[in-house]
Amino acid sequence: MTLNLEKMSRDELLALRADVDKALKSVETRRKAEARAAVEKAAKEFGFSIDDIYAKGAPKEKNPPKYRHPENPEKTWTGRGRKPGWVTEWLAAGKDIEDLAI
Incomplete structure (x- = not known):
């Protein structure tokens, strides 16, 4: 399918842009979900959960009072x-x- 952008009206072009933006967001959401699943699978292979991997380190100890x-x-x-x-x-x-x- 080829689009002739030169022959499209301004409203058609704006609608097309909105559709493209929507499709890009959908692709990004799907790819993030796939990446998260891959990270979870890799962590599980090593015996960890994704929360174990990305958990913040132990809280820093405050300096003891002198x-x-x-x-x-x-x-x-x-x-x-x-x-x-x-x-x-x-x-x-x-x-x-x-x-x-x-």
């Missing part, structure tokens, strides 16, 4: 990043940060 507030043990600081206000106040009072060490 310093603890002397009166409120729930307030801690890892020693990284900006100093919390309570640490700044402690140091401004002339006290040693090692007194807060855990």
Whole structure:
């Protein structure tokens, strides 16, 4: 089937473009499904599910706290990043940060 685009009206061309876009989406959806099935099959051959393969890694461990507030043990600081206000106040009072060490 050959189309003579030169003889088609603007409305016919727009309809054709819409049909082509729809067909392309359909092909893409079908190909993605085929790819997913192939990935699932390959993962299964190795004893994994697709979720096992694409699962995010173990959550990163937070840096453990190195310093603890002397009166409120729930307030801690890892020693990284900006100093919390309570640490700044402690140091401004002339006290040693090692007194807060855990």
